[in-house]
Amino acid sequence: MPSKTIDLTHLINEKMTVYPDTVGPKIEVLNWVEEHGFAELKIDMVLHTGTHIDAPCHILKDTKSLDQFPIEKFMGNAIVIPCQKEKEITVEFLKKFEEKIKQVDFVLFFTGWQFKWNTKHYFDDCPTPNAEAANWLANCKLKGIGFDAFSVDKIVSAHIVTPENLPNHYILLAKDFLLIENLTNLDKLPEGIFSFQCLPLNIEAADGSPVRAIAMIHE
Numbered sequence: 001m002p003s004k005t006i007d008l009t010h011l012i013n014e015k016m017t018v019y020p021d022t023v024g025p026k027i028e029v030l031n032w033v034e035e036h037g038f039a040e041l042k043i044d045m046v047l048h049t050g051t052h053i054d055a056p057c058h059i060l061k062d063t064k065s066l067d068q069f070p071i072e073k074f075m076g077n078a079i080v081i082p083c084q085k086e087k088e089i090t091v092e093f094l095k096k097f098e099e100k101i102k103q104v105d106f107v108l109f110f111t112g113w114q115f116k117w118n119t120k121h122y123f124d125d126c127p128t129p130n131a132e133a134a135n136w137l138a139n140c141k142l143k144g145i146g147f148d149a150f151s152v153d154k155i156v157s158a159h160i161v162t163p164e165n166l167p168n169h170y171i172l173l174a175k176d177f178l179l180i181e182n183l184t185n186l187d188k189l190p191e192g193i194f195s196f197q198c199l200p201l202n203i204e205a206a207d208g209s210p211v212r213a214i215a216m217i218h219e
Helices: 091-101 131-138 167-173
Strands: 004-007 026-031 040-044 052-054 075-082 106-110 144-147 178-181 194-200 208-217
Touching (some): 075 091, 106 178, 131 167, 167 178
Parallel strands (some): 075 106, 106 144, 144 178
Antiparallel strands (some): 004 208, 026 040, 052 208, 075 194, 194 208
C-alpha cells in the first residue's frame, strides 16, 4: 500500500487556463436539491481541458484513440525530472537520467510552469525537448511523458497545426506515446521511482481526455 498519494491534477472550473484559441469549460446547474430533490451539473468542454492526455489520433490520422489502449497503458512506474533551469531539454540533459528512465513507464518533466497556472505567463516559452531529444525519448520503452506545462512543444495557434510547428507531438504520438499536459504538484514528488496513474474517461474515439493524475509514494 502507498504511504502517500499526491494529486497531480488541476481543478476544472470556468475561470481556468485553456489553450489559446480554444474554448473554456461551461458549467450549468440543471437541478438542485431544494427544488428537485437532487443536484446535477452539466459541463460543456473540449477533451483537452485542464490536466489531460493527448491520444495519437489527436494529431495523426488513422492512429489510436484513447479507448483503443488497454487500461494498463495509463498506469505504471514514473520519475520526475526537474528542468526548470533549462532553456530546452537536450539529449545530453536526458542522459543524466538515462538509468532511471530505463526503469520506468512514465517520465514527468517539472518545468516550474505549474506556478504560472491561471496567469498570462503560463503561455511564455517553457523548457521543451528539441527534435533530437524528442527522437531519443521516442526510442525509449515508455508509455508516455508528462509536463506541468501546456505542451511538449512550444505554443502555437490551435488553428495552425503542422509537423513543423508541433514536431514533438508528431514524433512521440507516432510511437503511441501518451502526452500528459498541465500536470501540477510535481515539486512534491520524490527523486526516486513512484507509482503513477492518469486514467482517462472511457469515451469512444477519444482524441484526448481530462484525467485525474495521481502519484503514489511508497516510503
